[in-house]
Amino acid sequence: MKDSHSEFRPARVAILGVGLLGGSVARAIRQSIPDVHVIGIVRSAEKGQRWVDQGVVDSVTESVADACVDVDVVVVATPVDKVAEKVIAVAQASKPQCLITDVGSTKRTIVNSVSQCPAAVAKFVAAHPIAGSEKTGAEHATANLFVGKVIVLTPSEQTPTNLLKRAEQFWRLTGGRIVTLSPEDHDTHLAAVSHVPHLASSAVAKLVCDQSADLVGSGWTDITRVAAGDPAMWLAICQENRPAIEEQLRRLAGSIDEVRQWMHTHDDESLLRWLTEAKTIRDSF
Amino acid sequence: MKDSHSEFRPARVAILGVGLLGGSVARAIRQSIPDVHVIGIVRSAEKGQRWVDQGVVDSVTESVADACVDVDVVVVATPVDKVAEKVIAVAQASKPQCLITDVGSTKRTIVNSVSQCPAAVAKFVAAHPIAGSEKTGAEHATANLFVGKVIVLTPSEQTPTNLLKRAEQFWRLTGGRIVTLSPEDHDTHLAAVSHVPHLASSAVAKLVCDQSADLVGSGWTDITRVAAGDPAMWLAICQENRPAIEEQLRRLAGSIDEVRQWMHTHDDESLLRWLTEAKTIRDSF
Incomplete structure (x- = not known):
């Protein structure tokens, strides 16, 4: 009690x-x-x-x-x-x-x-x-x-x-x-689930051009929602958590390069496994 | 009439x-x-x-x-x-x-x-x-x-x-x-605003680990929503639009690497400009 x-x-x-x-x-x-x-x-x-x-x-x-x-x-x-x-x-x-x-x-x-x-x-x-x-x-x-x-x-x-x-x-x-x-564990984890996802969202927003703007759907709208956040606030977050953000940016870029390699070599099995793992993670939330 | x-x-x-x-x-x-x-x-x-x-x-x-x-x-x-x-x-x-x-x-x-x-x-x-x-x-x-x-x-x-x-x-x-x-323009634009954003969403979902799972917020939830899509369906989309998707994956990885360089060299001015451009794009929707 x-x-x-x-x-x-x-x-x-x-x-x-x-x-x-x-x-x-x-x-x-x-x-x-x-x-x-x-x-x-x-x-x-x-x-x-x-x-x-x-x-x-x-x-x-x-x-x-x-x-x-x-x-x-x-x-x-x-x-x-x-x-x-x-x-x-x-x-x-x-x-x-x-x-x-x-x-x-x-x-x-x-x-x-x-x-x-x-x-x-x-x-x-x-x-x-x-x-x-x-x-x-x-x-x-x-x-x-x-x-x-x-x-x-x-x-x-x-x-x-x-x-x-x-x-x-x-x-x-x-x-x-x-x-x-601990402050260190917090920053490491938040780089992975918040700070770098935010930067990825901004990077996705920047893929659009005048000709494709009419073609965005609800997926793009969801993915890029946080890119509307205050740039000065997010710059300050990046400045305060450099090493962890750099590390997670490296992981993200590596992951995207891996997918590109699979696309190029027609390694559909690896790509399907990767998409399935991502879905399993997302479905657990 | x-x-x-x-x-x-x-x-x-x-x-x-x-x-x-x-x-x-x-x-x-x-x-x-x-x-x-x-x-x-x-x-x-x-x-x-x-x-x-x-x-x-x-x-x-x-x-x-x-x-x-x-x-x-x-x-x-x-x-x-x-x-x-x-x-x-x-x-x-x-x-x-x-x-x-x-x-x-x-x-x-x-x-x-x-x-x-x-x-x-x-x-x-x-x-x-x-x-x-x-x-x-x-x-x-x-x-x-x-x-x-x-x-x-x-x-x-x-x-x-x-x-x-x-x-x-x-x-x-x-x-x-x-x-x-034209079919070609459609595929080029969709790679940029849908297919590669989907892959980015999956890549972001895969950054999470057991220790950080408790720390995800609404930003992560928005960004990764589409990663719950059917993997077989998305594999088929990738197979049908390889060249355009590869090209946009290259752009995305390049953008993320650029951000990582700015983080590493403390080029806060470039990072702030980039975040501001992304916000301007997102705010226009």
Whole structure:
């Protein structure tokens, strides 16, 4: 039996970066804990007021220091290349028992950078909710974005056990399912199932030309959907996870070259086996 | 003003191969022409009876000769590697003014093979409706599968003009939009926007491993959806469109290698430009 009194219920939460993911965390937490106060840390309080008006957050501020002075949790939801510096800034502005977490799609570089700052190590548990969309912006944020989705936590060896437990309890409030991995394993696996698939999607999109544009079907539309994602965000992901992405790009190019060889030598048996293996994998999901 | 009396309204139609596409043509035509009679040509009339019971076709037969003796249109909806021989068999069993068409995803090899038989040339207009699904079987057939979709017709230089016009009128009955291309242009373009994207989808599916299976998100699910398609059907497509597919596989592998080089040399500017171009293309759909 779970003792609900031991569960972590933050009274005040700050979201640094109110976009699709940050906004969805805000909405999810406000739905789980009706009396929580969620503060959005935004670049322009004037523009950010719409997120208050639309019910995404309770209040907004431009000041990290103001927002963090008295909150129990800070969720850093910036592009991945800004996460580590923001985590360190938040660590310096927040109370000792504050939990800091993030939503970045890469983890090794972030965790390594944060490890240079002991004050941040004591508060930070890196997280990556496997949820999102090619859409961006808090106008698309929903309270149920994380329901049933995997939330990967990637503690370092320095992460205090009780802090990790608190991070698990916090993220469970969003409806997600916790999986714990090392930052390195996370990045290796995500290169294979997310980062390189994204690049493959962009490469497929670029095969189209004016004459063939009329002939695309639903298969092409599905395959290329994520290629509509924000290029700057995906560049930052590539920059943060170079070695693993390079390795998986090598595997992908090798696989495509192998298929081309089979086509050229009429090795239909190998091609059929390969297509069948891919179908078996896909059917298992 | 369109003169509806000049429109082609077949009284009897045969569908050779009652699967997703053949079944959907049957349903679409029966919806457009309530008093049409649609005969399904099936391998087992006993098993095929369910398509009558489910309202896909009006009757079924195992005999091409019996079905074709008195029909106005025959739609050959077999896998691509069987289309040409079936078209020729149907040409020999049908009346002189019969229109024969197909639904194959490749066209050059089919049109070339059929061109060896003058009786078939006089009746055949090759067609490829750009519609479908990773699902197979007439149980998924719907009357509106082709509504608003492109139907590519690929006449040869021998195709009689009035036959092409009749084929256009027939396919318009399904709700599709007619585009006419040479068989060669069709195959080149389809390799780029369908056949090679399919192979890329399979290659992406094969990047996953047991440890990363839990981490796939909606992007991976979208990209790999078509990899669940029938391997035998896709092998046949590859066999029928080798040169164009090889060429597009070369382009795709080259593109992926280029990205890997940029990653390796930290050429972020080229990578960002490439991602932005892919997004611009995708956003235009």
